[in-house]
Amino acid sequence: MLHPAQCDPSENTILQSYDKALRAMASHYTAGISPIALASAYADWALHLATAPGKQLELIEKAARKAMRLTTHAALCSGAAKAETPCIHPLRQDKRFKGEAWQKWPYNLIYQSFLLNQQWWHNATTGVRGVTRQHEEVVEFVARQILDLYSPSNFALTNPEVRDRTIAEGGKNLMRGWQNFIDDGTRLASGRNPAGSDNFKVGENIAVSPGKVVYRNRLIELIQYTPTTEKVRPEPILIVPAWIMKYYILDLSPDNSLVRYLTGQGYTVFMISWKNPDADDRDLGMEDYRRLGIMEALDAIGNINGPAKVHATGYCLGGTLLAIAAAAMARDGDKRLKSLTFLATQTDFTEAGELMMFINESQLSFLEDMMWEQGYLDTHQMSGTFQILRSNDLIWSRIVHDYLMGERAQMTDLMAWNADATRMPYRMHSEYLRRLFLQNALAEGRYLIGDRPVALSDIRVPVFLVGTERDHVAPWRSVYKFHLLADTEVTFLLTSGGHNAGIVSEPDHPRRHYRIAARAHDDCYIGPNVWFDQTPVVEGSWWPALVTWLDARSGKWRAPPSMGAAEKGLNPLDNAPGTYVMRE
Template sequence: MATNTEVAGENRERLEANLARVEELQQRLLAAISRRKPTPQALNGPENELYAKAAQAYWQEWLQNPAKVLENQVQYWGKTLTHFVEAQQTLAKGQLKAPDDPGPKDNRFKNPLWDSHPYFNFVKQQYLINAEAIREGIADLDGMDPKEKRRLAYFAQQITDMFAPTNFLATNPDALMKAVETEGESLVRGLENLVADLEANNGEMLVRLADESAFSVGENIATAQGEVIYRNRMMELIQYSPTTDQVHETPVVLFPPWINKFYILDLKPQNSLIRWVVDQGYTLFVVSWINPDATYADIGLEEYIEEGYLKAMEVVKDVCETDRINAVGYCIAGTTLSLVLSLLKKRGDKSVKSATFFTALTDFSDQGEFTPFLQEDFAAGIEQEIDQEGILPSFIMARTFSYLRSNDLIYGPAIRHYMMGETPPAFDLLYWNGDGANLPGKMFKQYLRGLCQRNEFAEGTFSLFGETLSVKDVDVPLMSIATETDHIAAARDVYRGVQMMGSKSKAFVLGESGHIAGIVNPPSRVKYGHYLNDDLSLSFDDWKAGADKHEGSWWPHWEGWLRKRSGKKVPARTPGDSPYKSLCPAPGTYVAIKARDQNR
């Protein structure tokens, strides 16, 4: 048995080793931060004018309705004082426990000590009281423009979330217990994780959500069999290998968003939409977009359409020896597909037989949760960044989306990764989420100003290729799939855009869950259901109230609709059996380009 002296010696050696590691990590930390390129101030927070407007509105409220302001303050003081007295009374009884009321449920406070320990319970309860007071104070401001008030509420919530006691070592029981159990090793590992993330992202603070070493594109994700048969500066076109002897005559061309990589639709065999479509007897082509660098600064929607959409359609028609194709567009690629359909109508081109839209917005009149990011100061900051870099670096879009769900996508992972020293999970969806793409400067300005801010496509005034495009020009048979909890393309906004389209044959499907899980919802899982209603003349609320709920995936319903528009069966087409020979196996080369490497 080891003596106390031996144990003390071992502990001292471990402490000295950890201190040496900390000193080395500090040097690496400083070196990583020094590589960070400064971003425009507007992208890091709102302009001071917003706070000035809030102060003015609060002052007006005080002058015009002092009773309401005083009532809010008195309620806050009362709750705070009551909370303090209850804690004092419990301690005065000589009981080291929290008051009986454990407070509202919040995933951040799952550790039992938040409810049972008087110190942690007091901190938690006071934080929740403060947070509620801030929310109510903003909600009661009547003298602010609704958009400004929404922005103020958003940024106030970000500040509230940032100051949650779980985000600080001294007030996080999980992190403190882990540090004690590991004799401080968890804190050193956490610092190592922090430094590694900063080094990997050129000094930017981006929390790694998944264990990147667990995945390799083309090896254990994105493994559906196919070949790249065409490549230009904008995209690689993948033709997937058939799994049936016969296929429908009309091929399917799928355009994924270029904000992220296409393999969200082929993460693994069990949930691969790509594999499933091929297994239903379709010749499927998927575009894999380039991950642009600064040389793409002057690339706009024109190039995405001409060298992406139109070129892909031309190649597919040549390969399959058909005059028409069925097109699918996901998210921003669905928005752009609607622009393409308007353009083709102007040109009298009937190449697209039907169109399917996955979570695609065409009417941006309600900016929803993106309201804070679509005001002039933020838009000007985006343009300043683009003018400086030539592109919108992927981390800015990733950060923007993450802050819409900051507790789940920023603070929670940061606590586990940096404060507790845990390795991120080997989760393919989170790996994909972190594998973003840069956006060309000109394209994003067109999208931000013309579509998001000025809503020109819905207004019928969006100009491209010398044509004025309108959502009303979209007149091919179409199906649009939205999802119930989508925070990027809200279902009611998607629905409103579909209502504006000029098609005589159109269908709308509302899937359960969100922007990703609601789309990547294979029939084998029977996890999320969907809603159907043929009457698209109704308001969204009335449409949903009258919709029929169906269990399981919407994929079979869509395939039944697509089958009616896909022609007779013909012998299966194999990649390479056409003038377009294989350039390389799927998933291709463009998908492997990392945004962080482009931005060095």
């Protein structure tokens, strides 16, 4: 008998295609989650728990104590107009039961029993000796998702706030909620954007900073923004946004546009606008994004702006790619960068948040087969993953607000942008997840550009690093790990807010604050928790701090460059925001 490796390669490929097609078909019914990966995690937990009688007795004891606590609490506050001190408090981030109505009988006992049950299941799914950390996190996460589905806040009969609204309005809130439900279902089925997003039009009231598309290839349009000051700094700013979403999160409405703010401070700003890929782009890889994106953008900027170096800025996934490009440039002696700014950017993926729960060989192979069938990762699949990670905020609270209360949250420019999702090419997304998330190749010096690895420690230009306190995509302690990889001056800034809202932090934005501290290249390392405790809070937006940092590393004022470079074949092609951002 022949070993499989000795079989006809074409026959082997055909047989493998059957397996890929089967898994791709299954993915349509599992939201892209590998059932085998989930079963492996559950089996690991269940088998170890089954062979841990001590843990089982501990859980029985905890269940008995919690039942006694609830019974005692019920006896103390039964019939009272207001509950006494609760026997269990919600977690700090859990806002579901904060209202006054929840503290009255019988709803106080309803939500208290739910929280005690939730706490017991947390005890049951964690701390089982022998279970791998990833499997433990998966089982605990899935248990939490199932429990949240049955939260008393999600049902009209067990939610006192919904009850009070229904009585006050004679049920009109439920009628409006039903209409909202039908409208949302119709929009989802027809592929239309969420209600209210039609009020925001790209190029009309969002992404309206004036400029020109001065370069275009099959992957990017390069936008040069019109200067708003008589003189500008000689070093332009190149912004590399993530291609997981449209670029204009950094150029939303005029009053919260980072682009408009930077041009108003005297900087020439260039922005990469990524093409929204389709099935024909399935073979675009990470190297294509580096070469056709960052490197060709730098070439075009050099032709337009002259020999001055560039302040490069990367956001999220765009920042990770910029770090790779900067390391390769440092390795190869390319000195066109003046500084680097990374916004909510990870370069070490060992603690990359809850998304790491689903990064293993089983899940990635399943995801690759799903993308193999269609050539890309679909927008709904991508957005669904992030919604599940924040289900209380993005799913259940919306169900209560929109369908039970019968209200519609006012659509904002940031929410409209979030609904304007993009696809991810099959090859690129597979390489990104495998080489960075699964293998952590960049942090460990195994990421190859050409046939040689790149190292972030080769970067010598100063770095401005921004993390956000409530980031679920790029947790700030993971962003902070750049300190361990860098051998250059690093200024770390931690701002309030989440992954997106924390970055969109215009100077007039209320309730914003940040911490900032610089570390020289030869300073000793300070851990993130110590850094947080010893770094004072500064009230207000972090944008002025960025400009102050850039000003200190920029040259003397000069006349603005021309829009494009006609003599070098870089004539303006279109007005901003260009054509790629308009494609669905």
